[in-house]
Amino acid sequence: MDASGPEPTVVTTPNHAESSAAVAVADKPLIRDRWQELRQLGQGGMSTVFAVHDLQTNEDLALKLIRPELVCDVRSAIRLRAEERALRELQSAPHMLQIHPSQPYADGALILTELIDGEDALKTLKKGMDLPLALRIAEDAAACLVFAHEHRFVHRDIKPANILIAPDGAKVIDWGVALSLDDGDLFPDAVVGTPSYMPPEQAMGEAEPMSDVYSLGCSLYEMLTGEDSAPPEARQSTFTMLTWRDKHDGPNPCTICPRIPKGLGALVEKTMRRGLNERVQSAAELLHGLEYYDVAPMQATRRTVVDLTPLQYTDVVSRN
């Protein structure tokens, strides 16, 4: 493989090891001569996330690497650079993914963070999630958003796949399309986010802090019920989903899962109102409301018997 040129270099290490265990490690692909790939954690439209062993720090870390075919794509580099910046500015938020101190200057090519020993909330909810866990995840994410909003960032892509369940609580990840309210939109010509979780104002290019509240409400609905907050007919395409969300408020999870406390069901429903004036007004208000149910000693989820396959949406949808 070519070790020069602009592409991220992925080469296989020469095998100098003598013991078979060492051979196994040495045979793992080496990324940019520094990170030994342990496994792939996820792949999005723009980047791939790996669990790696960092030969410089001797730690296992997570490496988000721009996809080789996009290494010369300016928008992707801008997005990864923006993600790094949002992470840096929001490092002291509760439940925030921690950027690693040895992150090199990479100009939008990669981000090095702590490796979370746990899976994302989407994977967990597909296996079934009880009410206390769903509440805890939503509370942690809401606490992170309170801080982010106070610091004038809107995440714009809150969804279960972007919340990791760490041993010490949930962490909000994937800040690549975060909007800095001070700097303005880096992608003014695109609708940014994931349609299944996107409020109407965000689909119109006018995301604001309450848009994250809506998306977290959709996520909580899904974690509590195991089902998408939009009906099957809305899930045909990006267009049908955005149209449905523009014409309907989100449902009350008690309708399909009566064991959810009524007040909690009403709170979740109120996060998914189309009208900003009718919606839960802030992440702080949502957090406060959720804390009331924190001690509920019940296991309320109803596992769905219908298809739980996530919708295949692109997460950045061009407006044109």
Ligand SMILES: Nc1ncnc2c1ncn2[C@@H]1O[C@H](COP(=O)(O)OP(=O)(O)OP(=O)(O)O)[C@@H](O)[C@H]1O
């Ligand atoms: N630090 C981490 N520790 C453990 N797992 C991680 C970590 N970061 C990401 N993951 C896993 O990788 C998946 C993808 O990560 P992330 O959401 O950051 O990028 P993406 O959505 O694939 O990329 P893109 O920004 O291109 O859309 C996550 O859903 C999660 O399962």
Ligand SMILES: [Mg+2]
């Ligand atoms: Mg993601």
